[in-house]
Amino acid sequence: MWIGALVLCHLLMVADLQSSNPQNCSLTCLRQGGPGCHYCRINSDEVDKVLGLKYKGTLGSCIPWPCFQLLGEEDPRLCQHFVQAPHDINIESVPSSDPNLDSVVVSWKPSQYGIEFLRGFQVSLQSLGGSGFACQLFLFQPNLTLSASHAQTVYKSDMFSGLSLGSDYAVTVMALPVPEKWEKFYHSKIFSTRSCEEKNGFLQCKADWYPKYVAVQQKEAVVVVTFNLAPPIMGITSYFCICRANGKTTSRDIIPNLSRNKTHHSFALEDLEEGSNYTCEIAANQVDAVRKVFNVYVKKQESTLGHHNFPYWSLAFLFVFAAAIIFVVILVLRMRKRDTQTKKRIIQPEIMIKHHEDETAKKEEIVPLCGNRKTPPTLLICYSRCDGPAHMDAVMKLASFIQQHMATKVSLDRWDSLEMSKEGQMAWYCRHIRDSDFILVVCSGGLCQRPLPSPQGVPKNMSEMSCEATLHSEVMVRLVGEEVGRAISGGEDLSKYMTATFDYSEEKDVPMELRPVVRYKLTADLPLLFSRLHQVPLHSPGRYVSIKYISDEEFTEMPAGQALQQAISKAKKAMTGLPQKQDVRLKIPE
Known part of the structure; x- marks a missing residue:
């Protein structure tokens, strides 16, 4: 009796260590239940055959409710049950030939609740703060029934390649079939890819x-x-x-x-x-x-004067010499005072005017900025993503320069991608528009574009979907424009709202909704932007404020200023190579 229990315990331990990798089999073999077709990967070509159309796009081989589409034709009852979400999701980095990209494999365990109805898994990977998306689909044989012991089996995905180093991603593993009224059929996990140093070594980065x-x-x-x-x-x-x-x-x-x-x-x-x-x-x-x-x-240097014993006659000589110098100075001052009183009687009026002007000029001085706030001002920077990565890099370098050298806390969507993924883009923008002290909209050609509807029934390609992902630019302009219009109608101050353009943008790139607010040309107007953010005048009678490394001539002396100048130069070259703005069309489904 105890020998049988030992054998059963050993079998359970072996099941704990068992792992299942995807098999390369066709959908026909999977449906017929042939040998070697127990846990199969489903590629996009197989999905195209079932649906009868080219279902290309970022979803790859994943389609909504794949169980009903791929396995429910012969027996619809296979897809009428539910299983609980997988657990113990792990992400493992695997070797790849490209030193600038990373590759991972996802593994997980199925839940024991409803495992007898499990038909497969769907694994998707989403880039946080970007538009990258990949998906893989895996199915079991229709006649395969799993027991509770299979809940310890570790299932693995195919390799996800082409991931950026040091970036954040979210992976989601979904159990199939998916019921219509069930909320625990998937599990998500956020992870980061390896850094350049972790993958290639410190000396290669x-x-x-x-x-x-x-x-x-x-x-x-x-x-x-x-x-x-x-x-x-x-x-x-x-x-x-x-x-x-x-x-x-x-x-x-x-x-x-x-x-x-x-x-x-x-x-x-x-x-x-x-x-x-x-x-x-x-x-x-x-x-x-x-x-x-x-x-x-830096240590203080000890004076060598105290290590020598001077004789008393030397001290007396120094005292007499100092008294003589004081007497001569007093005599010279008295003589100058007498000469000045004599010259006052014959001084000319034009000399008086010149003397008054000289005294006024002497009062003008450079005074340092004294902050009168306990916390730095907050600034939300909005921009368009339709003008390419070079323009977005210039905006990020501008945000870094403002935060490092202009004593301002900057909010940027690309710096807060994790929080944006939790709240949603519109909720994130609405909260920062409401809570920020100032809002700066960086205007460019892509900010004034308007989407055009695409013909019905035409699928979207990768470029169209990428452009649709940036439609938040138009919504963001409308949100800020509504706040500006509300402030104008209520007679409120518009100092909170500002627009800016780089030297490769034009006057017409500023949307009509934002033209009533103040406008800056960067980087020449950096001192004016600093004056607005800190509410201090640059000039006053007899004085002017000098902010080091902010002027157009000095900002490149700092590394952040050099990076901003190089990013603007690269964006200018990239923007001149783009097609005309009126030829760029965004399409969204009606």
Whole structure:
């Protein structure tokens, strides 16, 4: 008796470790229940044969209610039951030849509730914050009945390839058949693909490299910093170092001599204040390079005056000499005062006017901006996705520059894709339009496009579906336009709403709904945008506000400003190569 129980326990343990990979079989073999057709992948060609039309698109081989379409013709009762959602979903990265892309395989276990009616699975993968979508369909034989012990079997999908490195995705595993009134037939999981460093190694990813070894030594008044250089295979030849303390910033470019040492380099930090604690950053002179942060404390130099014993006659001599200097200064001041009183009697009126103008000019001074807010202002940036990735990259670089160097908290849909996927695009935009202090709409040619209806019955291709995914631009313009119209009709202030164009956009790219609000031309109007965000005048009688690294001449001195300038230049080249705006048509089903 106990021997039989041991055998049964062993069989259950083997079932726990059993895994099932998809089989390459036809739909005919699956329906007839032939050998080797127990757990089959269904490709798009098989689906085309059943439906009688070319069902191409992002859904691939997945169709709504596949059980009824593919297995319900001979016996409709096969698809009238329900099974509960799969569980224990795992995502495993698999090797791929492309170093810039990742590949994964999804595995899961079926639920034991209703497993005897299980007909297959449908696995879909969605890119968070993007339009990428892939789907795979797997079916069992109609005459196959699973028992409760098969709930420990691990089922696997085919490989999902072409995934971006370091990106977020959501995978959904659905149990078939799907009932009409049941909410627990699928299970979703969010995961991230491997980073460049995880897949290819640290030495093959320039964007992830940063100096790991930094040593600081002080020799008298000079601070010497030693750091490790990037491997020669990366081609990095220059670096930069920035130090901040007491409201002051010092920066230095570093170009090491690789012929002397290819592994380490030392340089001196000068013009540092004694007794100050500096926070420094060092990185490769590349766009968006990772920075290594380290601290430098500049020691005070001890004075050598106290180590010598001066004789008393020397102190007396110094005292007499100082008294003589004071006497001479007082005498000179008294003589100048007498000369001034004499000249007042013969001074001319035109000299008085000139003197008054000179005094007025002297009162004009550069004053630093003193923030009078406890929290930075919030800014929502809206834009069009119909103008290509180069334009979207320019918008992202603009948002990064505003948040880093203009003391403003920026909200951007591509930075908050996970929250947007939970709330929905319209709910996310409505909440930020309501809660943000300011709204900036970056206008371009794609923002003024309007969708045209496509002929009925014509399927959508990939480009049309991609363009439909960006229809939120038109809805976003209407939402902001309604708020502007409501403010105008109520006599409210319009300072919350702003529009901006890059130098490759035109005046006509601003939608009619947004033309009543203030308009900026970037990057020339960055100081005006800063003035609006912080509610401070740039000029006042005798004074003007100077904001470092914000003007059109100085913003490229910072890495974020250089990245913004390069992104605008690339977008300008890409936009000039696009077809005319009136030829670009968006189609949506009627």
